[in-house]
Amino acid sequence: MNSKLFLSVLVGGALALTSCNKKLNEISAEYFTVNPSPLEVVAGKVPATVTGQIPQKFFVKNAEVTVTPYLVYGDKETPSQSYKFIGEDVNGNGQTVSYDNGGTVSVPVSFDYVPEMIKSELVLDFNVVQGKKTYTLPRIKVADGVIATATFADAGTVTPATTPDKFQRIINEQYNAEIKFLINQANVRKSETESQQIADFNAALANAQGNDRLDIQEVNIKSYASPDGKYDFNEKLAQKREDNTRKYLDKSFKSNKIKEFGELTADFTAEDWEGFQELVSASNIQDKDLILSVLSMYSDPEQREKEIRNLSSVFEQLADEILPQLRRSRLTASINVIGKSDDEIVAAYNSDPASLTVEELLYCGTLTDDNAKRIEIYTACTRQYPNDYRGYNNLGMCQFIAGDYSAAKGNFNKAANLAPDSKETTMNQALCDIIDGNYDSANQKLGNAGGVEGLNEALGVYYMERGDYNAAVNAFGDAKSNNAALAQILTKDYSKARNTLAAIAQPDATTYYLMAVLGARTNNQQMVTSNLSQAISKDSSLRDKAANDLEFSKFDISSVL
Numbered sequence: 001m002n003s004k005l006f007l008s009v010l011v012g013g014a015l016a017l018t019s020c021n022k023k024l025n026e027i028s029a030e031y032f033t034v035n036p037s038p039l040e041v042v043a044g045k046v047p048a049t050v051t052g053q054i055p056q057k058f059f060v061k062n063a064e065v066t067v068t069p070y071l072v073y074g075d076k077e078t079p080s081q082s083y084k085f086i087g088e089d090v091n092g093n094g095q096t097v098s099y100d101n102g103g104t105v106s107v108p109v110s111f112d113y114v115p116e117m118i119k120s121e122l123v124l125d126f127n128v129v130q131g132k133k134t135y136t137l138p139r140i141k142v143a144d145g146v147i148a149t150a151t152f153a154d155a156g157t158v159t160p161a162t163t164p165d166k167f168q169r170i171i172n173e174q175y176n177a178e179i180k181f182l183i184n185q186a187n188v189r190k191s192e193t194e195s196q197q198i199a200d201f202n203a204a205l206a207n208a209q210g211n212d213r214l215d216i217q218e219v220n221i222k223s224y225a226s227p228d229g230k231y232d233f234n235e236k237l238a239q240k241r242e243d244n245t246r247k248y249l250d251k252s253f254k255s256n257k258i259k260e261f262g263e264l265t266a267d268f269t270a271e272d273w274e275g276f277q278e279l280v281s282a283s284n285i286q287d288k289d290l291i292l293s294v295l296s297m298y299s300d301p302e303q304r305e306k307e308i309r310n311l312s313s314v315f316e317q318l319a320d321e322i323l324p325q326l327r328r329s330r331l332t333a334s335i336n337v338i339g340k341s342d343d344e345i346v347a348a349y350n351s352d353p354a355s356l357t358v359e360e361l362l363y364c365g366t367l368t369d370d371n372a373k374r375i376e377i378y379t380a381c382t383r384q385y386p387n388d389y390r391g392y393n394n395l396g397m398c399q400f401i402a403g404d405y406s407a408a409k410g411n412f413n414k415a416a417n418l419a420p421d422s423k424e425t426t427m428n429q430a431l432c433d434i435i436d437g438n439y440d441s442a443n444q445k446l447g448n449a450g451g452v453e454g455l456n457e458a459l460g461v462y463y464m465e466r467g468d469y470n471a472a473v474n475a476f477g478d479a480k481s482n483n484a485a486l487a488q489i490l491t492k493d494y495s496k497a498r499n500t501l502a503a504i505a506q507p508d509a510t511t512y513y514l515m516a517v518l519g520a521r522t523n524n525q526q527m528v529t530s531n532l533s534q535a536i537s538k539d540s541s542l543r544d545k546a547a548n549d550l551e552f553s554k555f556d557i558s559s560v561l
Helices: 003-021 196-208 231-255 273-282 288-297 301-309 312-321 342-351 358-367 371-384 389-401 405-418 423-436 439-447 455-465 469-476 482-490 494-502 509-521 525-538 542-548
Strands: 032-035 045-054 063-073 076-079 083-086 103-112 121-130 133-144 170-180 214-224 263-269 328-338
Touching: 032 133, 045 121, 063 103, 083 103, 170 196, 196 214, 196 328, 214 231, 231 263, 231 328, 273 288, 288 301, 288 312, 301 312, 342 358, 358 371, 358 389, 371 389, 389 405, 389 423, 405 423, 423 439, 423 455, 439 455, 455 469, 455 482, 469 482, 482 494, 482 509, 494 509, 509 525, 509 542, 525 542
Parallel strands: 214 263
Antiparallel strands: 032 045, 045 103, 063 076, 063 083, 063 121, 121 133, 170 328, 214 328
């Protein structure tokens, strides 16, 4: 054999054996990048992608490497899914990495977030199988810490929907009566004034006199003539009926000592074609459609009467059944029933809750800002009116605000059992589902709660908890809340987020903390420290959070800790 050829084969074989038999060198952290870095919480998870650039002549051909990411925090560590990478001579599952050319490998990671992870390290663990040999390579750190700003999303700060009361302090009641007249006559007959209708009408007015809870707003007289005969005659007849009815009422008011009755108004209609049409439409007259067509064809009253009289087969029936009902004066009284004042309702509740109607009890709950007092009132409502779902819903609302989510959920469920179609209760159940992490159930309920006040805020929090921050921003719209501002921060709309936080009517510790985060993200040291100071003064637990929060890693916050 040619000596040069032999040497070449020998060297090539030696290199091949070397590439198979030598162990993998230690893997450098410089080979890897992490996106995002630092890690961030999204939808209760800590997701990221670790990308490795494997250099040439590094990954030996018979090596099988299992990479396991760990998030290490305190004395704990949590693994993510392992991934396998193999050399060119290995038969098996895994991504092949070339010895000569190296290559790019990708390792997706995901951890269930717990608050301790805010101070943590992402490390990679390497287990190598090479032929019959198994060994490990030193761990390497590829990222530091977790930004948990997204965890400020809080369904507990969303105000649940109230089921409203129907309490009305003033309820208007209408009382009606009619005085009928004989054909072509205007005198008020005794038989008419002694009818039950008139007796009830007069009694209602008399009852209102001297009663502080009843106020007569108006009494009205409307007099008519039937649309048969000459128009001029009917006009004078209707006016006489109005005059005589008014005289009767004046006399009745005096005898019943009715002195306060608001305004007495009166007018007349010469020919009551509107009433005629209504009565004919509601009748069983055989040719009523023909009669109604005449009314639609002619607008002149005398022409109408002529055409209807020509319908000789039905006019007699009209004269007997319809026209007498149109010769009348209609009396209407408008009386306001005045309910309890706010002070009277509160006093009644304090002395005897059972004396209040369900509407008054529900309304009573709106007369205080003391949430504990409202819980007491709505509890009384559920005891007195156990079949009214609104008491349970509103009690659950107050318990939710107090942070007693278990009790709130129980009362929302009771309300839903009584009124399955209540959209307010459905939305409130969805809020409990979000807090419990039952997102599929929450999504379905939110979809069934369309139109409820506060739904957009609930939807916004739902979308943030699912990691869809753009949808959250759209759901919140122009809402001025911590949750809305957080969604804007997470979508990097810092200008809008600042405006939202500045517009919050009652800023709390979270408001100021989020403003400090904005300061950090816009490189404003003074904004960071001044707002952190405010946040910690309102909630001292935020001191430790801020000390470990990577949002502030580039800033000196020692003065406020």
